[in-house]
Amino acid sequence: MRFIRQPRRALRRYAVAALLGCAVASPLYAAAPDPGLAASGARLFSGQTRFAAGGAACISCHAADGGGLASAGGHLAIGLGHAWVDIGPAGIEAMVANPPFAPMAAAYAEHPVSAAETAALLAFLQRSAQQPQSTGALQAHGSMLVAGGAGLAAILLALQLIWGRRKTRSTKHSIYARQARRG
Numbered sequence: 001m002r003f004i005r006q007p008r009r010a011l012r013r014y015a016v017a018a019l020l021g022c023a024v025a026s027p028l029y030a031a032a033p034d035p036g037l038a039a040s041g042a043r044l045f046s047g048q049t050r051f052a053a054g055g056a057a058c059i060s061c062h063a064a065d066g067g068g069l070a071s072a073g074g075h076l077a078i079g080l081g082h083a084w085v086d087i088g089p090a091g092i093e094a095m096v097a098n099p100p101f102a103p104m105a106a107a108y109a110e111h112p113v114s115a116a117e118t119a120a121l122l123a124f125l126q127r128s129a130q131q132p133q134s135t136g137a138l139q140a141h142g143s144m145l146v147a148g149g150a151g152l153a154a155i156l157l158a159l160q161l162i163w164g165r166r167k168t169r170s171t172k173h174s175i176y177a178r179q180a181r182r183g
Helices: 011-027 036-045 088-097 102-108 115-130 136-164 171-182
Strands: none
Touching: 036 115, 088 136
16 A cells, blocks of 8 residues: 655644634624523523514524523424524525525414514624533433333332232142142
């Protein structure tokens, strides 16, 4: 097998500066959103506050990890916990203004989301992307696993108590033993 030696290419200072500039300009490292606006966005997302035009709450189709909502949400569409990083604020804003997906377009055709509501949702999604994923869902699944295991153990114990008392020998055996003792 022939080895091909790769040339050594050191990064130039301008390349390092450009890479660092891209990292700093990333939506994930943007300034933290206004906490009040993010909280308002969380209420809109979860449906605690209704949209002004009466549209469906985002949580009816989407989930959002981080941002204080654990991993609650629907499973009809993708989770939006990392939408801020994946498609950026401009992409989110464009999708809210002109929904590209049929279910979302049908849900918001007569109920458009206002600019102020969009800004609140953007702040919430930014906070959701910047906060670590919550462990609430993992804890909920873990407790369900423990509860299921305890239920299984209870059922097996009940079956043992019921079936443990059943006869283990045939009827003929007891008749034969009785006859043998008389004989």
